[in-house]
Amino acid sequence: MIALMLHVFIGAAWTWVWAGVYASAQLVELFLIQAAIKHPGVGFQGWRRIAVGIMPVVTSAIFGFLALPLFASHERFAPTLGGLLLAGALLNVIVVNSSLRSATISAAAPHLIYLMIVPFVARAANPGAPLANALWFGVILLIISVAVAGRTLEKALNAEAAAKDEAERRRHEAEEAVAAKSAFVAMISHELRTPISAILAGAARLHSDVPDAASKTHAQLIGDAGAMMRTLLNDLLDLSRLDAGRMGIEKVPFDLRQSMADTLRLWRPDAQKKGLRLRVEGAAHLPRWVAGDPMRLRQVLNNLLSNAIKFTPRGAVTVRLAAREDGEALIFEVVVADTGPGLSEEQLDRLFTPFDQLASAVVREHGGSGLGLVISRELARLMGGDLTVTSKPGKGSKFRLEIRVEAAERADDRVAGASIAGARVLVVDDHVVNRRAIELVLQSFGIQPTLAESGERALELLQSEMFDVILMDIYMPGMGGRDATRQLRASEGPNRDIPVIAVTASATPKDWEACHAAGMNAHVAKPIDPSQLYTALSEVLSAGVISAAAA
Structure with a gap:
């Protein structure tokens, strides 16, 4: 491009020879660099030294040589063009080779030498010109500016590299911390499961064996406490598996209508104790046999019903069930609506945050780990759907669960x-x-x-x-x-x-x-x-x- 421009505007046909020599030198440099990259062994260290230390000097010397005839030319703007070429070449060297100081020095040296020669060439070509001596000032100023720019760029690159190293170190530390947390949770859960199993089994046996009502009440209390411990432990384990990407979803045939009926039947006594109405809509229109994960579906629905009953002081909890076709699959939808106090925008933003029970008063009154909704949403997404919520203060809350299931044949009973x-x-x-x-x-x-x-x-x-x-x-x-x-x-x-x-x-x-x-x-x-x-x-x-x- 440079050779064509000079040939067209100042008729310098010799620039084509210069272009050919420069292109050949660049091809040789590229070949040596590729050879050094592909063969990093000891036998190729000599080629690497040539590629990094010698060839940049050669190519820069060939490129910068073009400036000398331009400075000696009597064309009006030829010296200006020569200065721009050298300045641009120096900036290119700084930008391209800034990560390797030896290559920067090798490539910049010829251009600096040419810049020092420029005033002599200009004085010889234009004796008595008043601005010839002023070129010294311009050359020195350009060299200083390029040196400062190079040093600034080097510092910036070093700072960027240090920041990347620090980020990588922190990433490794975070991964190690997550792994350590998962290992700790797994270890603790394994140790806790043994006494919890004993508590639940012993309480159940005691409840069935003792004759008097007071003893049965005490046994039931022990069993309820053990069940609560098991629920909290399972929440921690589920969250740990979700964080680690190890949570799996089964696909087995099950009776969807019967599964929903069994789950809702479980929560009717709790609703009645609080004086709440538990209403169900759409159950009769559900398909019977589908393929999905019934255990995880019940887990999500149990959590939604538990929260709705827990946080609704009066009124009703309504469960709307529906299913619709989506290609070869079915979209099963559950809407759990309550007449509770509702949630503000701030509370909605924090609703799916682990361990966040929205307010300390909630923890004191209702307890819990704050993990249920987080786990439920992730399980819904693993089952091909999602869990969303809409709510306004004083108007209750509405949770919408959607999952994907497939039609299935009746299972062997x-x-x-x-x-x-x-x-x-x-x-x-x-x-x-x-x-x-x-x-x-x-x-x-x-x-x-x-x-x-x-x-x-x-x-x-x-x-x-x-x-x-x-x-x-x-x-x-x-x-x-x-x-x-x-x-x-x-x-x-x-x-x-x-x-x-x-x-x-x-x-x-x-x-x-x-x-x-x-x-x-x-x-x-x-x-x-x-x-x-x-x-x-x-x-x-x-x-x-x-x-x-x-x-």
Whole structure:
């Protein structure tokens, strides 16, 4: 471009030769740089030195040489053009090579030398010109300005690099802190599940055994406190899994209409205690069998109903149910509207903030961790929908839940009629409190289990006695539950094919996949929920996978 311009305006045909030489030098420099990048080994250090130290000098010398004929030219603006070329070349060197000081010095040196020569060339070409000596002042001023600009740019780049390093360091610290928090929550949850399981199992057994009403009330109080502890623990675990991206959503067939009826039936006594009306609209128009995650759906709906009843002093809580087609899927919508005090704009902004109960008075009056709505919204999004809210002070609140489900065939209902009383169950857990808690729950089902304190002891019993099902803890000293299951499946013993149910505090999809890969048939989470344990036992026993002796 420069050669074409000079050829057109001042008729300098020699500039084409200059352009060819300069282009060739740039190609050589580019080749050497690429070779040094692709082959960073010791054998290519010489090429790197040439590319960084020598070639910038050569290319700058060739480019800057163009300024000398321009300064010697008698064309009116030729010297001005020469000065602009050198000044522009220096600025380009500063900007392009600012991250590498040696390359900057190498590339700038020829231009600085040319600038020092310019006054001599101008005086020789224009003897007696009054401004020839003034060029010295302009050259020195330009050199100082370029040096200051280069130093400023270098400081800015160094500051930017330092800021990036600091940001990266803080990011690593934050990731380590999150990992440490998740590990701590997992450890604490594992330790808390054992006593909570014992509290719930003991309270349930005590409630069923004691004859007098006062003792039953005390047992119920213990059970309610244990259930509250379990809820808070599950909230913490769910939030930890959501933060870590480890929360999974199942897709199983379930009766949507029956699931909603069961959930709403659970909350009617609480509403009646407060004198509230619990109204349901649209239930009769819901589809029956759909595929989705019924447990997570009930979890979200339970939280919405709990909040609505908790924060509504009088009036009614209305639940509107609807479903509509969306392509091949169905959009299931639940609207929970209450006649409570409503929420201000500020409260709405903070509503989905973890651990924020809007005001200390709320904590004192109602308790809770402030995690329920946060978890519910994230679960709704994992299920392909969302959870939104509209509210005004004094006019109540309206929560709208939408999730995606799919139409499904009626599930096999053999489990409903399955009887587990008298089943031969082996309980394997290294913790005596856990073994006792599970034993109490099983006894309420009409089962007297056999207990084993380790994977090794379980394998010994499985070689000599017949069982229908195994309840296996996962993490135990020595042989863990998955290893014990693998050895059982690989053996030739009489219990090789009986179902194994994983019983563990590590309730993540990844853990369940690992259990399934080890040969386990189902899973239940600690603290033990009697209804979930009963369902799991019914499913595996009714599936026909039982020991040969029991067949």
